[in-house]
Amino acid sequence: MRPSAPLLRVRDLSITHADAVHPSPGDVSFDIRPGEVVLLLGPSGSGKSTLTLALNGLIPHAVPAAMTGSVEVGGLDTADTLTAALSTRVAMVFQDPDAQIVTGTVYDEVAFGPENLRLPLDEVHARTDDALRRVGLWERRGENPDRLSGGGRQRLAIACALAMGSPLIVLDEPTANLDPQGIDDVYAALTDVIAAGDRAILLVEHNLDAAMGFVTRTIVLDRAGRVAFDGPAAEVIRDHADDLLAMGVWLPAATLAAMRMRDAGVGIDELPLTPEELAAALAAATPPGPSAGRVASADDRRPASARPEPLIRARGLTVRRHRTEILHGIDLDVEPGTLTAVVGANGAGKTTLLQSLAGVVPPPRRQVAVDGVDPGTASPRELSNRIGFVFQNPEHQFIAHTVFDELAHGLRLRRTSDAEIAARVGSMLDRFGLEGKADVHPFLLSGGEKRRLSVGTALITRPRMLALDEPTFGQDRARAAELLALLHDLRDEGTTILIVTHDLQLVAEHASHTVILAEGRVHAAGRTADLFRDEAIFTTAGLRLPPLQRMLAATGWSLA
Amino acid sequence: MSASTFDPYASVVATSPRQFLYALNPLAKVAAVAPAMLTLIFVRDLATPAVFLALALLTLMVGARMTARTVGLLCGALPLGILAVGIGFSLWVDAELVADTPAVVQLGDWTLREGALVIGFATALRLGAIVALALIGGLTTTGPDLVRAGVQQLRVPYRVGYTALAAFRFVPRFGHELSVIRAAHRVRGHHGGSGPFARVARAWGYIVPLLAGAIRHAERVALAMDSRAFGAHPTRTERHLVPFRVRDTVFIVVGIAASAAILVLLHPWQL
Amino acid sequence: MASSPLLTTRVLLVCAAIGVATGILGGFAGLLTPGVIVLTPYLYGLVLGSHVLPGIIAQEVLRRPLVALVSHLIAAVISSAFNPAWSLRFIGTALLFGAIQEGVAALTRYRAWGAWRFFVSAAVIGVLVAVVVFFAVDLGAFPLWVQISYLVISVLGPIAWTAVGLGVGTSLSRAGVARR
């Protein structure tokens, strides 16, 4: 292979899934050369994942989809070379670390690929050792991968990709499931990988803040799956920020913040991509007018004096699972009408807390009161009159065979009349944009529709409280924004909302109150705006303020 | 069955040199006892299964590590099980078949006769002996080693073997998923009643979400394995060898010879 | 090199998933076994019949050669890891049930997938199971009514479980899982 030859050559590529009408992606052409780090952006459903699957021949060989155009990897046409043979030229890292692990120890896992290639034993060992050292897992080579953190398992997946010896590594949302520490771990490993300059990376990523520092080029797919922009990352994002926003693509938090400030009248010339650039831009910005500059957070406007009776009250809540104590004496009040976020590192006990408060897993008696009942003793029906619970994976909670029955289920259990069921379900369908889907099987909805349906089923009995476990996980900006808008509407109608999330940016922008958990205890709780003023509260809980918040806290700006 | 404590990859190793069972090929441990197990199905006396049971227990005591769990299984659960099955089966035996044997228990006009006890305990000992023989391999072999031996000696295609290894990883995941589904359905108020039928109806509701999630997860794992050259060649480099050595042949020969000797000496068939 | 194998990795792993999931559900049934043997031995066929599930669901979902056998084998390996005492029984029933289900499907050249085909396999399995267990628990010594109800239940057990498996398969296709 000539040194200047592209590692990857994609020409007029269109892919149509077995039961899809339009191709996504459609008519895509680009090359990738050694040393490039390419960020692939696009709204949900634009075909990013589909495109990555075509790069090592999984499409058309393993996934049923019609493909036209050509993909050439290191001189091999993927249409007539099997994925196994292409694996030495393109290595893949997928989103879910659990779905990539096959064997019982970290070492076996990395060796799995080289063994499949029938390499001699010495070579297998050499590659495995090298890959493990490069991602910093050498010390843990004998362990079961289950014991690694999410970030550790994703680093393991990167080591596995490295051990294949391929010059091009393709990563599809490798950090979507991780807490801040895990994300840092993954990017540290990747930065190390490209340092040598002989490899190239194609990265699909929603979290642009982490990626911005290290990509060299951006390809943006539009909603129809065509290449909208292709060029140096900074240039594409700066020049087309408004188009990207309209498409529903995530942008760096600093860019989004600057765009909002600009709309509010702050004079910012060149859009910043990183918090540092934003800080610099603000320092140079035209001083804000009295109303536009320090925009107060929505909740600071509410009078803090009148403290209503809490809707949820926990006293000394202690929860065990399999004889280990997970929550140690939690004291917590949640006031009605708030949007309270529960945050914490992986394993801090967020899910356990939420499930105990909502009675999903009944807590010990007399430790929790929700709207006057004890979830430790109340019947599921009493509870679901008061709390709607939305599970992380909507499919887990679907019971019926049609969307209509799914929504009607809670009402039928309460012996509501058929006429009223029809009316309430109908209005719920309208509200969540599911009008045409009443007779569809819930499993056949798109991801965003499933999420809305699960919120709808939780709300149909009109509970005063809605609890959601990581609802924006794995969604694009447009869908996440849609959900958040919905939550704000509900809150305005008086519903109290409790939400578990890893996304501190979301917390900063949307939550009125925040509870920080660390190792099964309440580390801090209070108004979001107050907590975000002190970075130390977060770092001591193993969290990190989003870079943007750190910068804003340092410079004294805040956002609406 | 607790999915969270289940680690099929945890290696089992001998802690002292006399524990020879761990060093044997998994297939040898099966081959040595399988003829005896099959024959046991067809014997009817008390002595033969008792001897096999004793022999199997002795082999385990010497050749396997005696953890609290193993001792509990071999000296607690197994004898109790045999006792329960023995008594249970004696109650079922056709009274006319044993009418000419002396009565052991008399309650009103119901009698438990010695013949019934003999038949019941013959069955119980037979099942006990079969279980004990199976435990010789079962307690001293890991699932992954059994799979590897299948691939290396029985020529099971390695793609099937490694699929089984990957499947071990599914167990805790699906177990957890099932518990989440159950909690989710409970919250939805899908809780109607507590009788056996309500329970079955509820379990039915778990099956589709569980299997749908399971199959999607499997499809993702398959993509990841394909991407790492799984199945690229007819064979693959093996770092973990599960060799078949002279000692394995010896173990099989001794096992079969011992079984034959016992059967010849006791001659358990009622011809 | 450019031809794909008879069983793709995807098919193999879907079989594994079906094996493990039915194995977990079957694990609860497995816990019942000792109790059933002691209290109501003639119902044993109903319990043993549940072992037809992996093959039925795999065939109904995937409709390909060898998927029943592979699903059975994986279910057996997984159950054995939990319950070593029954490992040979698990592997034995897996090979036997898998072979019968494959055999019946092969006779129709993997073209006919009507419900009747699954019930034929179930009946064959029922008869074989009845004979083996007859000897294992010495049914000859039991009263005639026990023997007869035992034989009937042994044949009906796999048939009932086959109906359950078909129901699961239909629900899965309605939910759009694992399109063939």
Ligand SMILES: Nc1ncnc2c1ncn2[C@@H]1O[C@H](COP(=O)(O)OP(=O)(O)OP(=O)(O)O)[C@@H](O)[C@H]1O
């Ligand atoms: N297995 C499949 N069968 C049928 N259609 C599919 C399949 N996978 C994806 N699609 C469809 O193909 C289109 C592209 O999907 P793809 O997953 O590639 O999008 P994406 O850009 O990766 O989105 P996201 O940001 O949500 O991951 C979508 O319309 C999607 O519904």
Ligand SMILES: Nc1ncnc2c1ncn2[C@@H]1O[C@H](COP(=O)(O)OP(=O)(O)OP(=O)(O)O)[C@@H](O)[C@H]1O
């Ligand atoms: N059923 C269980 N059995 C044993 N341990 C459990 C169980 N559920 C949770 N744990 C443990 O309890 C701790 C808290 O778990 P939890 O799921 O509440 O954390 P989390 O904060 O939601 O984490 P994540 O961010 O990863 O979702 C973890 O260490 C976890 O391993």
Ligand SMILES: [Mg+2]
């Ligand atoms: Mg995607």
Ligand SMILES: [Mg+2]
């Ligand atoms: Mg959680």
